[in-house]
Amino acid sequence: MSPLDADGPRSETPLTPAEKVTPTSYTAEFTTSAGPFTIKGLPVLQIDTTVTPAVVWLDVRMERQVAPDTDPILRSFRLRADSVPGNAYELKLDGAAAMEMALKRPNDTLYVGADALNNTASIVVAEQPRVEGQRRTILVMVYLRVNNRGTDASIGREYVYGKLTLEI
Numbered sequence: 001m002s003p004l005d006a007d008g009p010r011s012e013t014p015l016t017p018a019e020k021v022t023p024t025s026y027t028a029e030f031t032t033s034a035g036p037f038t039i040k041g042l043p044v045l046q047i048d049t050t051v052t053p054a055v056v057w058l059d060v061r062m063e064r065q066v067a068p069d070t071d072p073i074l075r076s077f078r079l080r081a082d083s084v085p086g087n088a089y090e091l092k093l094d095g096a097a098a099m100e101m102a103l104k105r106p107n108d109t110l111y112v113g114a115d116a117l118n119n120t121a122s123i124v125v126a127e128q129p130r131v132e133g134q135r136r137t138i139l140v141m142v143y144l145r146v147n148n149r150g151t152d153a154s155i156g157r158e159y160v161y162g163k164l165t166l167e168i
Helices: none
Strands: 024-031 037-039 044-048 056-063 074-085 087-091 093-106 107-112 118-127 137-146 158-167
Touching: 024 037, 037 107, 044 158, 056 158, 074 087, 074 118, 074 137, 093 137
Parallel strands: none
Antiparallel strands: 024 158, 037 056, 044 056, 056 074, 074 093, 087 118, 093 107, 118 137, 137 158
């Protein structure tokens, strides 16, 4: 049977893309010994639920709430990711467009992007199995390694793990 036949199989492509859904609620859990991170400003969180697994777009700024008697290296960061599927695969965020970090310096703050070796950043987006009667949940796990190779002797190393929980 040919697709050109009048009664042949057809596939329809919508003229406009599917609307992205904004989560009904979200939480951020980034707790370290030097103090937790909190979301700064209003994050952009959007989810395409027309596909399985869902696809996530995000732009989130996080700022550290410094604990007394600590001097953390990572002061804040901005996480941006575009159309990441919730398939639980690791995505490395290399380049200033994907991750920007504010690092402590002896007399200043240095703004750097994530790179492949020293200041690395990766995320894992995982859509959780659906449970009847409960909201759909998507986890975004974030892992940052600051001065991982020790190339900057004026600061130490720092590792930050956290997660965003998005509910639809």
